[in-house]
Amino acid sequence: MTLQKVAIIGVGQTRFGNIIDKKAEELFAEAFLEAVNDVDKGIDISEIQEVYIGNSGVGGGQLGNFSSLMTDYVGLTGASALRIENACASSGFAMRAAILAVSSGVCDVALAGGEEKMNDTPRNRVRYWLGISGDMEWERLSGMTFAGVFALMAIRHMHEYGTKREHLAMVSVKNHKNGASNPKAHLQRETTLERALASPMIAYPLTLFDCCPISDGASAVIVCKADLAKKYTDTPVYVAGHGGSTDRLSVFQRDDVTSINSSVVAAKRAYKMASVKPEDIDVAEVHDCFTIAEIIAYEDLGFCPKGKGGKLLEEGQTEIGGKIPVNPSGGLKSKGHPVGATGTGQIYEIVNQLRGSVEKKNRQVSGAEIGLTHNTGGSGGTTVVHILKR
Amino acid sequence: MAHVSIPSYWKTLPQRYCLIGMKCKNCGTINFPAREICISCKQKSEFEPKKLSGRGKIYSYTVIAAGSAPPEFSEQEKLAGSFPVAIVELEEGLRICAQITDYEEEDLKIEAEVEAVFRKIYEEDKVIRYGLKFRPVKKRKSLP
Incomplete structure (x- = not known):
């Protein structure tokens, strides 16, 4: 066929x-x-x-x-x-x-x-609901939250690769800067590294500014x-390529918590179908439900080697104007995360980026021809990646 | 708010109370929690119960801050404020997710030695759910 x-x-x-x-x-x-x-x-x-x-x-x-x-x-x-x-x-x-x-x-x-x-x-019902897209029987019954699961990934990433809380905050600052010029974003305001680091703790090491809004x-x-x-x-x-994949529902049963295998596999399938490599991607919308998730996504999608996500941020490579602009919409962090609407919301952004029709020019990645979207369910139980071309 | 039903909870009591893992007779991997298809060899295998030591090391951890705990843990949150949750790597090589208890702040670090203790986890539908938490293994001072 x-x-x-x-x-x-x-x-x-x-x-x-x-x-x-x-x-x-x-x-x-x-x-x-x-x-x-x-x-x-x-x-x-x-x-x-x-x-x-x-x-x-x-x-x-x-x-x-x-x-x-x-x-x-x-x-x-x-x-x-x-x-x-x-x-x-x-x-x-x-x-x-x-x-x-x-x-x-x-x-x-x-x-x-x-x-x-x-x-x-x-509020209590939302808090109940949000935690039940991960493992219920063991993680949730340890008093675990969604932020908590990503915090486990962050602590281990810091331990293995020297990633710092400042790197997490840099994701927040970058995405808020982009979202500040997005008229459709939830949180249309910039923040600073100092403010992000000093905001209330949600699940150590993640603060309020490491978490996307509801x-x-x-x-x-x-x-x-x-x-x-x-x-x-x-x-x-x-649509040049697409791929979907699953990982173990519970994070504690994964071999490596510093990577989300469903992202790695979904991306590999999408790249293969589109016959492109990570370095061919001109702009990407990735699933930054928590700031550590964006750093892990850089590595899982092949935008940088494993463990070098923090360095990519330090070099400013994922800002608009950098080598691979990520989340020009503001991402989940600033644009917002209405759970079921996020995936096609990413497609909306990349289509406008590729057409050159982003409403504010400071948010437009100039000359973008190939774009990628990366949408993860829960703590990585499911992931889907799309590659779009002009 | 029923999260994990009482029958479902009861079904896992050997694991929750006694840390019984299920050893795959095909490849030898200990499955915890129990599965029908082995997590490692992916075969529909026979399993034999294997009591785990309950000793291990912190693989990763977090501290759930006061005000952000799941609603069913709000009573604990009221009493304790924040509480730590960890992935513990057991001596037998597998990992488990549980709260850390009876701890000082400096005990929360990767590689710290911990041991399982029986504790109340939370209460739901007027039924107390018991299970395991982990506490730091302290170097005991020898008596003079």
Whole structure:
């Protein structure tokens, strides 16, 4: 069977943040309508045959038949639809499912998206919910939190490679700087190294400024067969490669906690499919749920050798203007992390970067031709990587 | 808020109370917690119970700060404020995730020797869940 090449023809995203005046389906509709309007030569939404929506179900609002609620509200009734749940990587995997649907030849046009509403849920319920995408029976029953699991990775990374708390804070400073010029970011303000280091401890060595915020938001991406793309838009972005993978759910049972193997494997598959190397990537959005996760991602994705993530930051190579700009959107840290909407939110950013259509020029990576997204579920139980080309 | 149900908890009591690992008869790897498909050789194997020593070293650790503990640990949080959680590498080579207890701040470091102790973990649905925590192995001062 010959696989069809896939193109992205429209992307949309709400502002991420504490959005109290919109319900889940209204958030999704906002992102969806923006994606439809983004298809510059127009599209009739009845052409969308397959729909995949990422949602973790924080707070447990509509868990059953979530996809029907969403498609019904935006006028897509009749399309086949599926809610995809892979914790924080839900919509990254929804994206991959939409790509697979088109590339298999099953449909011409598919929609991937994500939605999460986290702020209208009682605090204790969010705290309960957030910890249960890792290992429940042993890690969680040790009183472990999500920040705690990533803190275990950080302490070990510091021990083995000499990474310092300052390196963690540098991720925070860089991403807040980028997010400060992103009108759709949750935390649109800069911070300093001193402030990040002095902020309250959450799980040693991670402080508040090492952790992403709890956000609401939605995102949507319309994909089609590549040979149909020019019918819909003059500026399609092509899917060059993708890969998904899993790792052991519990961090304590992994051979090496300073790396997330699902990232390594997913990236390897995506690079191979796209026939590119890490050094060919011009811009990347990576899963920085905690600052240490971004440092580990540099190493797992091959942007630097193992253990050299801190050095890459010191050299400023992942800033806009550096060798490999990472998280020009502000990343999860500053742009925000509405769990189920994050994956397709990363696609939204990279598509705009490759088109050169980022709304503020200081955030635009100039001349970017190949971009990568990296979306991890929980503490690394699942990861999906996409490589996009102009 | 049922997190791990009482039947599920009971099923793992030999592990939680007595540190019983399951040794794969195919490759010899100790699986902890128990599995049906061996974590190492990935075979559907026979397993034999193996009592673990409970002695080991801290492989990595963190301190869950006051105000950020999971809600079911809020009582402990109220009493103790922050509390440390570690990955402990046991003498037998496998790793386990548990709280560190009866500690001083300087005890929290990678490679520090620890031993398992039986403790209350938390209470849920009016049932106290017991299990193991680890405490530093102190060098005892010899008597004069």
